[in-house]
């Protein structure tokens with residue numbers, strides 16, 4: 001049985017704190033129905049609230065919630081026991097999650113680069129609005145393309 005939306009909302013600040021302490025990477029919700037969104041070794045997990053006051057849990061979310069409510073042990077696992085992230089990477093992860101801008105695959109601390117959509121050499125700003133995360137190989141492939149070409153690659157991949 002999943003808890004009521006009200007119950008999750010009431011416990012949310014403590015739950016988030018609890019998740020972070022266990023190595024999860026708490027992400028910013030992407031829409032109003034997401035109560036809690038976090039990343040762990042098995043991928044992104046989400047607690048949704050619905051208009052009827054109920055909840056839906058995806059990924060590891062229910063396991064984590066039950067451990068949080070009980071005395072069960074839970075850990076986010078290896079992938080998010082990460083080295084200290086640079087502030088810009090941290091902000092991009094919060095905004096976009098850990099997926100590659102080009103191929104939509106998960107990136108890891110070992111294989112992740114910050115990509116300028118408009119290259120600095122072409123006057124692109126070092127601002128967050130011009131930055132995305134990408135695999136090193138994907139980034140290298142797109143290195144000499146214009147921003148329009150880069151977005152086209154992404155759209156082609158996304159349509160598959």
Ligand SMILES: [Zn+2]
Pocket residue numbers: 100101102103104105134135138
């Ligand atoms: Zn990629």
